Amino acid sequence: MKSIAIIFALLFAQTVFAKPVELILNWKAEPEFGGFYAAQIQNLYQKYGIDVKVVEGGSGTPTVQMLANGKADFAIVSADEIILSQDRNKKNKVKALFAVYQTAPYIIMTHQERGFKTLKDVFQSDGLLSVQSGLPYFPYLVKKFGKPKAQVVPYTGGVANFIKDSKFSQQGFATTEPIAAEKAGAKIKNFLIADEGFNPYLVVLATTEEVIKKNPELVEKMVRGSKDGWNFYLQNPKSINEHMAKLNKSLDLDTHNKAAEIQKPFIEVKGVEVGSMSEERWTTLVNQLYDLGLIKTKPSAKDLVR
Numbered sequence: 001m002k003s004i005a006i007i008f009a010l011l012f013a014q015t016v017f018a019k020p021v022e023l024i025l026n027w028k029a030e031p032e033f034g035g036f037y038a039a040q041i042q043n044l045y046q047k048y049g050i051d052v053k054v055v056e057g058g059s060g061t062p063t064v065q066m067l068a069n070g071k072a073d074f075a076i077v078s079a080d081e082i083i084l085s086q087d088r089n090k091k092n093k094v095k096a097l098f099a100v101y102q103t104a105p106y107i108i109m110t111h112q113e114r115g116f117k118t119l120k121d122v123f124q125s126d127g128l129l130s131v132q133s134g135l136p137y138f139p140y141l142v143k144k145f146g147k148p149k150a151q152v153v154p155y156t157g158g159v160a161n162f163i164k165d166s167k168f169s170q171q172g173f174a175t176t177e178p179i180a181a182e183k184a185g186a187k188i189k190n191f192l193i194a195d196e197g198f199n200p201y202l203v204v205l206a207t208t209e210e211v212i213k214k215n216p217e218l219v220e221k222m223v224r225g226s227k228d229g230w231n232f233y234l235q236n237p238k239s240i241n242e243h244m245a246k247l248n249k250s251l252d253l254d255t256h257n258k259a260a261e262i263q264k265p266f267i268e269v270k271g272v273e274v275g276s277m278s279e280e281r282w283t284t285l286v287n288q289l290y291d292l293g294l295i296k297t298k299p300s301a302k303d304l305v306r
Contacts, residue, residue: 109177
């Protein structure tokens with residue numbers, strides 16, 4: 001019985017897909033994607049017989065639309081994007097395969113000198129609050145705290161405005177903006193949005209219902225290779241960070257290394273397998289988006305994940 005299992009595993013690994021597979025990112029090469037780059041560089045995808053090319057994205061890369069419209073087979077999205085897509089597109093459903101962040105690293109970054117104790121304090125104080133329009137956590141926070149007294153302005157990226165103005169607060173990722181602000185001399189205080197009850201899976205490897213039906217073996221290999229890549233990267237980030245720093249020169253190697261360390265507790269949770277997702281978490285998010293009026297239907301949790 002054991003020998004049969006070994007033979008099956010070898011056959012599974014040696015089946016090579018002729019066409020290279022692209023994995024489209026929704027941002028530039030940074031530690032949040034480190035495990036996918038590790039799987040590519042360490043030939044962990046090739047171990048399963050697939051040739052995967054990780055393709056950098058950028059600001060506004062419409063990965064979820066690319067999937068739904070058949071322009072990509074595999075891409076990185078957020079859990080809320082999958083739910084919104086299924087609510088609006090019933091023909092070729094986008095589905096989650098693997099979730100990197102168990103805790104969403106969305107933050108609101110403030111100046112320590114302002115003495116805010118809670119995120120509610122930020123909303124109820126004067127100054128500027130820079131937030132990207134369209135992110136579901138903002139209407140969630142408005143519903144929870146009320147209309148902000150702070151003047152809400154568009155998020156334009158970077159930390160230049162934050163550094164210039166002590167009354168400027170902004171959105172960010174716990175892994176990047178705080179490092180940049182501190183390097184520029186600012187003393188900061190971060191508020192994790194997940195602590196307020198809005199905690200979608202982020203950096204989610206996704207595909208479509210059509211790809212799953214037509215090529216389930218490829219999908220399975222993609223998931224296995226990605227999992228191996230993340231297990232490798234979490235233990236051995238240095239060489240992968242060096243590779244990503246060459247691709248994304250907007251972040252120096254020191255920032256890549258620090259970000260990789262900061263993100264570990266957002267990814268690794270005791271008793272939870274890397275990349276796994278729960279039906280309960282998906283159901284909670286669906287209900288939150290529905291209550292906010294962002295979706296008209298309630299996709300079932302089982303329909304959102306392969």
